[in-house]
Amino acid sequence: GQQLNQSPQSMFIQEGEDVSMNCTSSSIFNTWLWYKQDPGEGPVLLIALYKAGELTSNGRLTAQFGITRKDSFLNISASIPSDVGIYFCAGPPEDTGNQFYFGTGTSLTVIP
Amino acid sequence: DVKVTQSSRYLVKRTGEKVFLECVQDMDHENMFWYRQDPGLGLRLIYFSYDVKMKEKGDIPEGYSVSREKKERFSLILESASTNQTSMYLCATQFSGAAETQYFGPGTRLLVL
Numbered sequence: 001g002q003q004l005n006q007s008p009q010s011m012f013i014q015e016g017e018d019v020s021m022n023c024t025s026s027s028i029f030n031t032w033l034w035y036k037q038d039p040g041e042g043p044v045l046l047i048a049l050y051k052a053g054e055l056t057s058n059g060r061l062t063a064q065f066g067i068t069r070k071d072s073f074l075n076i077s078a079s080i081p082s083d084v085g086i087y088f089c090a091g092p093p094e095d096t097g098n099q100f101y102f103g104t105g106t107s108l109t110v111i112p
Numbered sequence: 113d114v115k116v117t118q119s120s121r122y123l124v125k126r127t128g129e130k131v132f133l134e135c136v137q138d139m140d141h142e143n144m145f146w147y148r149q150d151p152g153l154g155l156r157l158i159y160f161s162y163d164v165k166m167k168e169k170g171d172i173p174e175g176y177s178v179s180r181e182k183k184e185r186f187s188l189i190l191e192s193a194s195t196n197q198t199s200m201y202l203c204a205t206q207f208s209g210a211a212e213t214q215y216f217g218p219g220t221r222l223l224v225l
Binding site (some may be wrong): 033035040041042043044045048088090099100102103104105 | 116121145152154155157170202213214215216217218219221
């Protein structure tokens with residue numbers, strides 16, 4: 001499927017720093033999902049968002065469904081070494097039936 | 113919790129071999145998907161199925177086929193493996209409905225020599 005524009009592509013940060021990443025599309029989304037993929041593993045769901053403007057937290061993670069419905073943001077506060085991995089945004093655009101689009105991923109490295 | 117299992121974590125096959133990758137889920141989900149993941153290309157949809165014995169082509173179906181004889185099981189078949197099919201293969205399941213979350217298996221890393 002079409003790839004969502006996700007940025008940044010990669011991040012190298014010090015342990016304890018906060019992290020921000022985002023996902024944008026030219027299409028309108030009704031659902032935004034954020035996944036994390038550890039090396040050699042399948043993606044695991046972190047947060048699901050279902051409404052424009054929605055702000056949802058899961059521990060140190062906070063995600064927002066953009067008001068335009070064309071973007072979403074993920075923040076990680078006080079990063080720790082186990083946050084290392086690739087973070088993907090995903091969702092079904094309004095006009096594509098059931099097909100999911102996936103972001104190209106943000107690779108996060110946390111330096112202890 | 114949704115559990116999605118894939119038959120192998122790592123596979124090494126030779127060019128021309130027939131390869132079966134199996135995915136099993138225990139949540140009675142209607143929808144099942146096969147993706148491949150390659151560096152720089154992200155996840156690409158190979159095939160999907162919304163019901164038993166039903167299948168639909170995704171974006172890159174060439175060189176692959178699928179089988180869904182039972183609701184909980186979705187198999188990906190490489191009729192004659194080629195080196196360009198070396199990749200990470202991910203199975204996902206979804207309750208009926210486009211807005212529902214997709215849940216992924218652990219992946220199968222396939223190397224074709």
